[in-house]
Amino acid sequence: MTAQAVVSPLADAALAALASVRDPELDEPITTLGFVASCTVSDDGQARVRLRLPTYFCAPNFAFLMVADAYDALTGTPGVRCAEVVLEDHFAGEAINAGVAAQAGFVGSFRGEAVAELDELRAAFLRKAVLAGTDLVCRPLLADGTAQEELREMTLGDVPSSAELTRLRRRRAELGLPAGDDAPLLIDPVTGERVAAGAVPLHLRRARVTQTGIEANTSICSGMLARRYPEIRRNE
């Protein structure tokens, strides 16, 4: 799916910036998920983006993160002077749009309903992404005959390069977890410690169920988005 109404190099740059914004639950860019309904930049550098989500009741905290991240990505794009991000067709859209425009933060946008910003929520889902990414990286190794306990001895540098490995390294780095060549492949996503001897089978099981959860959610979300906005399928 490509966003509509991309008509200038500046809009292309803005869309590229939006590709750095991920749905924290699905760990996928909002651009490939089809959440960007339109993206335009005027000649004088005003970016206008419309976002849409799979349901009217998608969780407001994750929706806020995507709108706020989109705003930050746009205003950090060279040539963009100011940005307006509008979340459409959502029960909390008004509060989110106004809050992000005013840079009020989550607590300021939902007065009396929230007690903290969303950093901990974001970190919790990054840790899930690390676990899920561990499954994606380890599965081919296991299929090639590597024993589970051998994985525990391996470092990231021992793993053949792949898109999945690059992504795992980035997610670990975002959390401040070891991500270099000499870092253990299997780590606790909270402490960063190497997984203990004997704990590998359970760790891999948790990694797999986490990846399964993300896959199931992504398939339901994309199915719902396609029901809600049938034109998306035609653009695919």
Add this chain to the structure above:
Amino acid sequence: MYEKNGEKYFIVDTHLHYWNAAPDNWVPGQEQYAKGWIECFHAYQGLGPKETHWSIEHFEKYSEDDLMKDVFEDGYVDVAIFQPTYLKEWYKEGFNTTERNALMGEKHPGKFVYNTRFDPRDGDVGIEELKRNVERFGSKGVKLYTAEWNAGSRGYKLTDPAAYRYMEVAQSLGIKNIHVHKGPTIWPLDKDAFDVSDVDHVATDFPELNFIVEHVGLPRIEDFCFMATQEPNVYAGLAVAIGGLMHARPRFFAKVMGELLFWVGEDKMMFGSDYAIWEPKWQVEGFVDWQLPDTEEFSDYPRVNTASKKKMLGLNAARLYDIEVPAEFLIPAQAGIPGDREDAQLVTES
């Protein structure tokens, strides 16, 4: 009753509704939420087979005859368990109340089980209502929707002190089964509303109650699985898992089922159609035919057989709700005890 290849399946649908979401039931000033809710449900229906899709008008308000035909006549269901969802902030008479369900069900003795609900934010008035409902409708279960909006609040956790008070009262009234459905909002909004760790706490503190996590904890299957494997009294409600994935995304459905079979176990998984979101007919037929794929990716998940499916489609729920099952539907003793709590003890962690 469903019969295939000489095998007879007793079907208990643990999750269905008889709602009125038509505009005549929308609360003035709240129309956008009432409309948004039912449109969201209607989009879910789109994940099922095309020939089972309804128009939005039919979906908003279907008749008693529609339900009886879709669920019992065509849908093979023997006993159906109503899971009420009130949403009175948006729907004048409620979306799907205990009363509405029972008024309909009373005309069809033996077909329905009437679960009721409570909302811990309703104080003493809610306690009295719970008592009346249990007495009047013989409820053995409650459905809790933690994301319900209530007088300015956008939801609650089961660990809230008021929820404990309600749980104690419910248990003293004879309630056995607590169905938990998480939604997108909670207080405070910065927390993950779908988090199931509160179920973990109450399951430990109320060991005599059964906690059925609806929609297998979606969208937090991983949290649910890891919690359920450690709590003998936590069960999986399969509504949405079958309806939303089996047809639309068979490969992911197989993975989700494989995970549930591993972490939760076939004695603790229960079919629910989530009617009227999805009709039970295609779900029952498809599930009886379904098998885990024989490829490497699925090789270390537990396998399912006819007895497993008989349990998940009805026998497990029958055990939890003391529903009498005729002998022709029972499974041999070596196939395990339906609804058995011990099936969960796969993983222990200090």
